[in-house]
Amino acid sequence: MHTYRTDMYEGMIAETIAVPGDGGELLSAYLARPLGAGPHPGVVLIHHLPGWDEWYREATRRFAYHGFVAICPNLYQREGHGTPEDVAAMVRGVGGIADDQVVADVAGAADYLRALPQLNGRVGVFGTCSGGRQAYLAACRTDAFDAVVDCWGGRVVMSEEELTEKQPVSPLDYTEDLTAPLLGLFGEEDRSPPPEQVKQHEEELKRHGKDYEFHMYAGAGHGFFYHDRGAYRVEQAMDGWGKLWDFLSRHLA
Amino acid sequence: MCTMILERVAVSGAGKRPEGWFELSHASVTYDHPFHVRLEHALNIDFANEAAGPSGRLAVELEPDSARALAEAILQALERGEEAGV
Numbered sequence: 139m140h141t142y143r144t145d146m147y148e149g150m151i152a153e154t155i156a157v158p159g160d161g162g163e164l165l166s167a168y169l170a171r172p173l174g175a176g177p178h179p180g181v182v183l184i185h186h187l188p189g190w191d192e193w194y195r196e197a198t199r200r201f202a203y204h205g206f207v208a209i210c211p212n213l214y215q216r217e218g219h220g221t222p223e224d225v226a227a228m229v230r231g232v233g234g235i236a237d238d239q240v241v242a243d244v245a246g247a248a249d250y251l252r253a254l255p256q257l258n259g260r261v262g263v264f265g266t267c268s269g270g271r272q273a274y275l276a277a278c279r280t281d282a283f284d285a286v287v288d289c290w291g292g293r294v295v296m297s298e299e300e301l302t303e304k305q306p307v308s309p310l311d312y313t314e315d316l317t318a319p320l321l322g323l324f325g326e327e328d329r330s331p332p333p334e335q336v337k338q339h340e341e342e343l344k345r346h347g348k349d350y351e352f353h354m355y356a357g358a359g360h361g362f363f364y365h366d367r368g369a370y371r372v373e374q375a376m377d378g379w380g381k382l383w384d385f386l387s388r389h390l391a
Numbered sequence: 392m393c394t395m396i397l398e399r400v401a402v403s404g405a406g407k408r409p410e411g412w413f414e415l416s417h418a419s420v421t422y423d424h425p426f427h428v429r430l431e432h433a434l435n436i437d438f439a440n441e442a443a444g445p446s447g448r449l450a451v452e453l454e455p456d457s458a459r460a461l462a463e464a465i466l467q468a469l470e471r472g473e474e475a476g477v
Contacts, residue, residue: 187393187424220445223426227437228445231419233397267393267424292393300395329431330393360393360424360431368429 140204140383149173150202152195157211157250160242167211167247168195170202176256179390182247182283183210184240184265184272186361189226190214193364201264204383206390207256211247213240213272236304240272241279248282260284260390262318264382265291267361271309277320278312285389287321287382290360292330295338313342320350321385323378325358325371353381394432396422406438406449416441425452434458 142148152170159165168190172178181201185194190212201208213235217228229235248261262285265273270291277286293300296308320343324336331339333354343350355362355374362371363378398420405412418438425433433452440447453461 188426218444224445224448227419227426227435227448227450228439230421230423230435231397231399231417231437231439233399234395293395302395305395369431 148203150199152199152202157209157247159211159246160239163216165211165213165215165243165246166190167209167250168198169207169209170198171207171254171256172202172205174256176207177258178205178207178256179258179386180207180209180248180251180254180261181386181390182244182251182261182263183208184244184263184269184276185210185213186265186267186269187226187230189222189229191222191226193366197264206262206386207251207254209247209251211243213243233302234268234304237272237275237306241276244272244276245280245282248280258390262286262386262390265289266363267292270294274316274320275309275312277318278309278316281317283318285321285386286316286318287323287385289323289363289378290325290328290331291322292328292360294331295335310339310342313339313348314346316343316346316348319385319389320348321382322350322352323381324352324354325360325362325374326354326356327359330360351381351385353378394421394423402438406440408449413440413443413447415439422455426450428452428454430454 150172155167155169156164157167183198194210198208198210214225214229251261263273263283264287266289270288271294273286274288277283294309340352358371358374359369361369363375364370400418402415402418404415406415415438421435435452438449
């Protein structure tokens with residue numbers, strides 16, 4: 139974890155850039171990085187159901203404050219532009235976005251980071267809610283990541299009935315292909331994913347001998363990091379952030 | 392996108408926003424994370440005109456019991472209208 143001292147210099151740049159995604163299509167992305175030559179590790183942030191919103195911009199800057207070159211691509215861009223909420227509602231109304239497209243977009247963002255001169259060559263992926271599921275999926279289906287953080291990603295475990303054209307395979311079925319170490323943060327009161335599904339996921343990770351650590355928080359439900367929502371749980375969130383910085387510093391430094 | 396519970400229906404009618412009335416093409420009914428109400432999951436309805444892009448929508452987010460009461464009220468009003476022959 140980054141410990142700030144009052145005699146330290148601090149500075150960052152945060153701005154909207156364009157990054158190649160699926161099929162080379164340029165996507166808007168929010169990039170935040172510490173000022174200076176680095177080298178720094180990189181992190182791709184996968185935004186949640188409410189879209190490419192203010193919380194994710196704050197989170198991107200938070201990663202930069204902690205010493206990462208952080209990028210958060212707008213995964214909903216193909217649905218058009220508007221307020222993040224309106225765009226996200228449109229995506230929700232068409233059954234979400236295709237897993238193949240997300241995986242390619244996120245891998246494109248990782249490639250972009252690796253090409254930056256400030257990078258130390260290592261890149262992690264972080265996501266919450268639907269983004270947690272997609273982070274796991276991207277880490278299983280590509281070799282783009284050196285660490286993955288899944289925060290309460292629902293529907294990692296999917297039944298046959300839940301599969302759709304856009305989401306045709308349960309992420310759980312890709313577990314064998316996971317190469318990066320995984321950190322999972324979950325709430326005991328969450329219904330998506332419920333603790334039983336988290337346990338099922340954990341059993342699959344164990345079965346394949348994967349490097350992972352899961353933390354299940356009592357007194358927390360879905361989205362307990364979101365300080366702008368009623369679901370926020372300060373103690374669990376601060377502990378979770380601490381575990382996240384520790385995990386990423388071990389695997390990306 | 393954590394539940395992905397979606398019912399999408401084509402609708403014919405109009406909705407009103409501060410800028411005025413607009414034609415509707417469909418309604419998306421989801422039981423998923425709301426944007427505004429302080430619930431983990433809510434019954435969300437987006438009345439939309441797809442051709443108008445992301446901003447072409449009217450949104451409501453309802454607590455489940457309210458959504459059921461609304462659905463019943465809609466059916467009740469339609470039934471009364473049919474009974475009255477109007």
